[in-house]
Amino acid sequence: MRPILLSGHERALTQVKYNPDGDLIFSVSKDHVVCAWFSHNGERFGTYHGHQGALWTVDVDPHSKLLATGGADNTMRLWEVDTGKLLKTWEFGSSIKRVEFSPDGTQLLGVTEKRAGHLSTIVVYEINPDPAAEQTSEQSLRIVCDESKATVAGFSYLARYIIAGHEDGSVSQYDAKDGELIYNVRAHDADLQVTDLQWAPDRTYCITSSKDKTAKIIDAGTLEVLKTYVTDTPLNSAAITPIKDYVILGGGQAAMDVTTTSARQGKFEARFYHKIFQEEIGRVRGHFGPLNYVAVHPQGTGYCSGGEDGYVRVHHFDKAYFDFLYEVEREQAQANL
Amino acid sequence: QDLAKKNTANRQVVEQRRRLLQEWLGWRESMIEMLKEEGAEIELNGGKIRSEDDEGAEEIE
Numbered sequence: 001m002r003p004i005l006l007s008g009h010e011r012a013l014t015q016v017k018y019n020p021d022g023d024l025i026f027s028v029s030k031d032h033v034v035c036a037w038f039s040h041n042g043e044r045f046g047t048y049h050g051h052q053g054a055l056w057t058v059d060v061d062p063h064s065k066l067l068a069t070g071g072a073d074n075t076m077r078l079w080e081v082d083t084g085k086l087l088k089t090w091e092f093g094s095s096i097k098r099v100e101f102s103p104d105g106t107q108l109l110g111v112t113e114k115r116a117g118h119l120s121t122i123v124v125y126e127i128n129p130d131p132a133a134e135q136t137s138e139q140s141l142r143i144v145c146d147e148s149k150a151t152v153a154g155f156s157y158l159a160r161y162i163i164a165g166h167e168d169g170s171v172s173q174y175d176a177k178d179g180e181l182i183y184n185v186r187a188h189d190a191d192l193q194v195t196d197l198q199w200a201p202d203r204t205y206c207i208t209s210s211k212d213k214t215a216k217i218i219d220a221g222t223l224e225v226l227k228t229y230v231t232d233t234p235l236n237s238a239a240i241t242p243i244k245d246y247v248i249l250g251g252g253q254a255a256m257d258v259t260t261t262s263a264r265q266g267k268f269e270a271r272f273y274h275k276i277f278q279e280e281i282g283r284v285r286g287h288f289g290p291l292n293y294v295a296v297h298p299q300g301t302g303y304c305s306g307g308e309d310g311y312v313r314v315h316h317f318d319k320a321y322f323d324f325l326y327e328v329e330r331e332q333a334q335a336n337l
Numbered sequence: 338q339d340l341a342k343k344n345t346a347n348r349q350v351v352e353q354r355r356r357l358l359q360e361w362l363g364w365r366e367s368m369i370e371m372l373k374e375e376g377a378e379i380e381l382n383g384g385k386i387r388s389e390d391d392e393g394a395e396e397i398e
Contacts, residue, residue: 020384020385020386062379062384062385062386063386103379103380103384104379104386105386157372157375157377157380158375158377158380199384201380201383201384202368202369202372202377202380202381202383202384203380203384204368204371204372204380205368221371226364242383245361276354276357276358276361277354277357277358298383298384298385326354327351327354328351328354328355328358329358331355332358332362
């Protein structure tokens with residue numbers, strides 16, 4: 001099936017997200033607008049207006065009722081998915097780089113940027129899942145990342161831990177109840193920032209991507225690096241596919257770092273690796289610039305990528321994708337019959 | 338002789354993959370056990386919250 005091109009944004013995409021049913025895709029861009037799209041045909045479902053700056057991040061709650069966004073206007077906002085109504089605005093002293101709901105949707109975290117006079121923090125709010133309810137202005141938790149600023153963060157299984165990636169390439173585990181730092185591990189190369197952190201469906205492990213050109217699978221409980229995927233380009237994003245044991249990586253040199261030669265070679269491809277064997281198994285071309293984010297359909301039937309080129313490309317996996325098995329996987333499948 | 342060498346190399350690659358697969362499946366099994374002990378309903382349902390009209394769904398707080 002040909003990919004669907006979503007061309008409603010005027011500037012670079014920064015994050016794309018499926019809702020839990022996978023019928024909607026939410027996208028945010030430097031153009032200040034939040035868009036929602038039908039994933040099966042690419043028609044626009046709606047837009048969410050109000051932010052006054054570039055948007056960095058978006059997440060949808062597990063009931064597909066609430067949408068959280070954050071951006072360069074120093075606000076984190078909560079919207080009603082169906083009506084586009086702005087429900088709540090939380091203001092900060094610096095940009096919001098990442099938002100994420102807890103697995104049950106009752107908590108929302110935000111990562112704030114470090115700026116003169118402002119420390120990098122991870123803040124948590126209790127969320128009432130009812131769109132008609134009043135939302136709190138009180139933070140239930142505030143973690144200060146003074147060692148190295150946090151770039152990404154999310155909730156583990158049972159919202160037990162908050163796992164964060166940092167500018168210095170390290171990954172931290174915090175107790176999500178009291179904010180205490182439990183572990184910090186040097187998961188990626190020093191001073192090459194962690195650019196993305198996405199979860200396995202059961203949140204017992206996550207994948208991180210980095211400017212160090214690798215992605216890693218990390219055990220959420222122990223922070224042990226379980227798998228490493230080595231590429232030849234700085235990575236902006238990494239996602240884990242359900243059903244098949246693959247991971248999808250996206251990145252590419254930023255325009256200002258690209259020499260004419262490497263631009264021609266083009267590294268603006270989504271790369272598929274086998275999750276367990278850590279070998280590259282395929283690439284998908286299409287974008288004219290770096291891939292800033294890749295997201296996988298929650299049922300594992302497709303993926304979408306948001307590019308520096310301003311487009312979202314939506315792909316539905318074909319039969320060959322599902323049929324592909326390594327010999328040892330086939331053996332294993334037969335042994336289980 | 339070249340063929341024999343190649344076969345040995347291939348066999349080693351396959352052995353390595355078999356080992357990685359078993360190791361991964363073993364770890365996954367232990368994680369699922371852990372989630373069951375914790376009563377992690379949403380996590381065991383692939384991250385999806387069971388809706389109210391799902392039959393036989395039980396809420397664990």
